[in-house]
Amino acid sequence: QQPVQSPQAVILREGEDAVINCSSSKALYSVHWYRQKHGEAPVFLMILLKGGEQKGHEKISASFNEKKQQSSLYLTASQLSYSGTYFCGTEEKTSYDKVIFGPGTSLSVIP
């Protein structure tokens, strides 16, 4: 079942922060985050495997609340290069290896 992402779209000025949320109705084994720039392939950002795990990637970090089946991606002090569409992918406990992606969140960073 496809996870839900919010917001659908967000516009930021350089230096502002943003949070993208991902939630599922299913028990999750892992959550994956990818970013896709216009006309390019999605690129892996990070995977969260354990409930409560937090990870960081430059000024981009994420958390995973296993009990709530939710994950959030945090973008701090955004840069122009952060623009793109962010996808969360969820791996359910009943079907390992199969990653189901959400509809994506479009993020635009403007000067």
Next chain:
Amino acid sequence: DVKVTQSSRYLVKRTGEKVFLECVQDMDHENMFWYRQDPGLGLRLIYFSYDVKMKEKGDIPEGYSVSREKKERFSLILESASTNQTSMYLCASGYQPQHFGDGTRLSIL
């Protein structure tokens, strides 16, 4: 670096044609995936394979089939193309993480 190569960047076919989309990876990955990407719908899984000759249906397999005769190659087949299959098709290989190809933009006229 992992390389996932899709045979065509753009493809135009006619309704009713049998269409083959090819994907090759160079990292000896067991898992390979086919997704279609449509605006507002994200990446929807069509089929995936976790070994040679093994395949599993994703969320939207209707109208598609796949073939995996060799580990490095995973083919998506549109048995009889229809206009509602016009889309961007993305292949991926690997597991935690997946590595994506550049995509094939397929238009069915």
